[in-house]
Amino acid sequence: MAARNAPADLLRYAGVTLMAGLVLLPLAVMGSTSLKTQADTFGSGFSFFVSPTLDNYRTVLEGRFLGYLGNSIVVGVGSTAITLILGTMCAYALSRFRFAGRTSIAMGSLLLRTVPPAVLAVPVYFIWNGWGIGDGLGGLILVYVALNLPFTIWLLYGFIEQVPGELEEAAAVDGCGPFRLLFTIIVPLLKPGLAAAAIFTFRIAWNELVLASVLTDRTTRTMPYAIYLFITDVGVEWGKLMAAGILLALPPLIFTLVAARQIVTGLTAGAVKG
Template sequence: MTLLTYVMAVVYFYPVLWMLMTGFKSEGDAVKMPPSLLFSPTMENYRLIWDSGVAAFFGNSVIVTLTSTLFALLLGVPAAYGLAMFKLKRSEDVLFWFMSTKFLPVAGIIIPLYMLLKEIRLLDNLWALFFLYTAMNVPLVVWMMRSFFKEVPLEVMESARVDGASDTRTFFQITLPLVRPGLISTALLSFIFAWNEFFLAVSLTATNAATMPVHMASFMTQQGLFWAKMSSVASIAVVPALLLGWFTQKQLVRGMTMGAVKG
């Protein structure tokens, strides 16, 4: 079983490894058919993308992703707690409403959204992406965290109330630490969704607020696809998600299995 696990890990990681290798190839080696594992590594692609201002795009992605993830958690976690722990009228309808906001394709609202942001002067602005990414991730946070809160035994809550703990203290000092793996899983998924988002970013930004996915797409030109340069940008773009996933893998696995029973 351990050998099979390593084989599957290599198979799944191979595309990422190939991308990392392509980033150190020349454009000629990157498009060579059949592909070759033997090539002369070069740092020219990374020098060129650094000169293209990749640091600014990376910074925009970091700012808008971290802030939108944080605010999605601040809004979604208390809502999920209320839906899971208290008997509310039409709680199922409220939960369905949160999820129904994900049903409408973004392409269906991009034109009125563009006109609205143009009217309030938020086009090509990080504030626009912050609000949109927060709204995009709140339903995800509510849905996932509700499942995790459902896993908390009611006896724990009742014991805390018998001991005189207020609802606020029970939430912060008892319930929230119990669902920490689920909270980390939810935060990581929200981070990845915001970090990888392309359609809104490419439609509503130009230069000042463009993110890493938008910058990556700039290497798709009428002259062709610059595979080596795109791979270099993509290699930089995947670093935050890979590092977060690596350092939180234990909590991530626990969180994913924690909410798998109750919905």
């Protein structure tokens, strides 16, 4: 390798810093606006620091929003937990067994991976109402689990393939049943994969708007749709909108800061050999 070249390194740092600045700028604008009074958001010109106040957050959290936040948490956590359990089991079956139907499951789920939510909106609205789950959190969780399973299965499949089969053979000889074997021997070895799958599933369930808008009512609404209605209801109360936006963005922001490596694993899954 060539020796480190100080001026070139300096240029690189300048480059990444500039890029990071461009990425962060709109987020900083959101943060700063969330701390402004309505009058200040319309003051002449834009400036970052004007007598910050937490009033917007207070107003947002005093309204119905707290309930919607609760709904989002239930949907996010519920969808993620169910997706991980079902996805792990299915990935294990695809990796360890050659059975009739394996190829159909594999190809089917790979092609269904990219179904656009807008395509699902009409039929899901229709079918779910027929089943009587058209406006509850359960119906929303069902469609999010289905939507996330293909990616989760294929991500975890790659991780399970890396686990040597000898481990299971030894455990099976010791009389360990197949389900206990999966959950006590294999699953602990899949932590990086499970973390990546969890983040991406949670991201969809937490952020999704289209299906949430057709499958919820006044009490079961989740945050993204509540915020959208905010835009039309309140018109241009930017401070409150941005405060609500910050609350919505907070969990993904925290995940990104603690688990950037797993996110990169998830993003590059399938393209780059991990």
